[in-house]
Amino acid sequence: MKSGVAPDRSDEPDRELAVRVLAGDEPAFRRLYQRHTPRLFQLALRLVGGDTAEAEDVVQDTWIKAAEKLDTFRWESTFGTWLGAIGINVARETARRHGRRREVAWSDEVEPPPAAPLERLEPVDLERAIAALPDGYRTVLILHDVEGYTHEEIAAELGVAAGTTKSQLFWARRAVRALLAPEAKGQIS
Amino acid sequence: MNDPNELSLAERRAFEALPRERPPRSELEDRVVVALQRRGLLPIPLARSAAGAPRRLTPWLVGALAASLALFVGGFAMGQYVGSRSGAAAALSGVQASRGDVAEVAAHAERAGVIYVAALTALSRLSDTADAPTRATARQAAITALGAAASEVAHLAPDDPLAAAVLRGLNEREQEQRPAPSTRSVVWF
Numbered sequence: 001m002k003s004g005v006a007p008d009r010s011d012e013p014d015r016e017l018a019v020r021v022l023a024g025d026e027p028a029f030r031r032l033y034q035r036h037t038p039r040l041f042q043l044a045l046r047l048v049g050g051d052t053a054e055a056e057d058v059v060q061d062t063w064i065k066a067a068e069k070l071d072t073f074r075w076e077s078t079f080g081t082w083l084g085a086i087g088i089n090v091a092r093e094t095a096r097r098h099g100r101r102r103e104v105a106w107s108d109e110v111e112p113p114p115a116a117p118l119e120r121l122e123p124v125d126l127e128r129a130i131a132a133l134p135d136g137y138r139t140v141l142i143l144h145d146v147e148g149y150t151h152e153e154i155a156a157e158l159g160v161a162a163g164t165t166k167s168q169l170f171w172a173r174r175a176v177r178a179l180l181a182p183e184a185k186g187q188i189s
Numbered sequence: 190m191n192d193p194n195e196l197s198l199a200e201r202r203a204f205e206a207l208p209r210e211r212p213p214r215s216e217l218e219d220r221v222v223v224a225l226q227r228r229g230l231l232p233i234p235l236a237r238s239a240a241g242a243p244r245r246l247t248p249w250l251v252g253a254l255a256a257s258l259a260l261f262v263g264g265f266a267m268g269q270y271v272g273s274r275s276g277a278a279a280a281l282s283g284v285q286a287s288r289g290d291v292a293e294v295a296a297h298a299e300r301a302g303v304i305y306v307a308a309l310t311a312l313s314r315l316s317d318t319a320d321a322p323t324r325a326t327a328r329q330a331a332i333t334a335l336g337a338a339a340s341e342v343a344h345l346a347p348d349d350p351l352a353a354a355v356l357r358g359l360n361e362r363e364q365e366q367r368p369a370p371s372t373r374s375v376v377w378f
Contacts, residue, residue, distance in 0.1 A: 024232045026222065033218055038210035045211060056217050063221045067230040117197035123206040145196065145204045170194050 010035075014079035022071055033063065036080050040087050046142050047091035050131040058094055062087040088143070088157055095135045115177035129179040137172035140165050145173075223353075227343065233360045332359065 010031065020028035037059060044058040045051075065086050073082055130138055130146075143149040143157070144165070151169075155162040196204065225231040319327075336359045342352035 021231075026231050029222065029225070029231060030218065033221060037218070038212045041213040041217075042209060042211040052213075056213055056220075059213060059217060060221050060224055064224055064228065064230070067225050068228075117195075117200060118203075119197060119199050121199045121203040123203050126200075126203045127207060146207055173194055173196070 015075060018070055018073070018079065021067070029067075032079070036083055037063075039080060040083055043084060043142070043147070044087055044091055046127075046130060046146065047088065047139060048094065049133075049135075049138065050127075054094060054098075058087060058091045061090045061094075065090065084147075085157060088139070092135075092139065092158070113174075113178050115174055115181050118177055118180055121180065125180055126176070129176045132179055133172060133175055136168055137175055140168040141172035141176065144169050233356055335359070 017028045017032045040062060041055060041059050045055040048054040048058060066083055140154060143154045151162040151165045154165045226233050339352045339355040342349055343356060
């Protein structure tokens with residue numbers, strides 16, 4: 001697969017680029033795209049469970065929505081945070097549209113078996129386990145344990161109660177441990 | 190560790206080691222830009238080389254466009270050749286009636302194309318006897334039809350290079366003809 005361009009590291013502020021994008025400046029848009037898409041794509045790829053084509057669709061739809069709303073963005077957060085929030089919602093819409101469910105031993109409705117915290121864990125195994133989670137668990141786990149969101153932020157983003165995200169994180173961590181337990185590792189596709 | 194649901198040190202390190210950025214395929218950037226252009230969120234640019242420098246349209250396309258423009262001259266006969274409004278309405282109703290049958294609609298498109306070219310040929314023959322305003326009106330009608338057709342082809346096949354080149358050429362022509370404004374304006378949809 002042909003790899004993408006390197007992220008844009010020029011120092012022109014996002015806000016100035018955004019103003020130029022609003023005036024129809026395509027190079028300014030490309031600079032914004034190159035600066036923020038690598039992070040957005042990685043987030044989208046995890047949220048959709050590792051499907052590259054689907055993640056690309058999420059990235060495209062996210063940029064379309066961002067461009068549509070750019071003139072109303074108040075710059076009370078960073079552009080990257082705002083874009084990521086749009087990406088999370090687009091990824092959830094995509095998952096709903098596709099009605100996707102992972103082939104795992106349990107679903108969102110069935111509790112994973114208890115499993116002890118792992119004392120040895122490779123990132124590559126963790127990535128595969130995250131991809132194998134049901135959508136609900138995966139989203140909360142990624143936002144909290146990978147992206148560093150608080151439960152309140154996740155709850156606001158997903159439109160649910162903070163108690164719900166805490167509960168989902170509990171089960172998501174247990175599910176990851178169960179998937180990565182030595183006797184279950186071979187079951188992750 | 191008090192709470193068994195808290196991440197162990199190994200787990201925390203594995204989460205921290207996960208990459209936060211991943212560039213998508215480089216083709217996605219152009220795909221996103223085209224998607225924005227199709228929605229009117231970015232203007233359709235002048236023809237550009239891969240390096241970003243302005244370039245001329247390929248000679249065969251310039252020839253084709255020039256030939257088309259030549260055929261547009263003498264537009265006063267357009268209405269006479271194509272027929273009455275009732276004839277156009279009948280043709281339109283035929284297209285609408287064939288919704289859902291792709292082959293039939295494609296046949297309509299082919300017939301319309303033949304009529305379009307025949308009308309332009311007739312215009313070319315009759316152009317000597319037309320006054321300048323009439324010729325300009327007919328030429329504009331023909332170009333509008335050409336642009337609308339290219340736009341629909343671009344919707345049908347976003348990667349079609351000919352449709353994109355025609356749209357760029359028409360956009361370039363429009364920009365050349367437009368008087369230089371004091372401030373740049375962008376149309377938002």
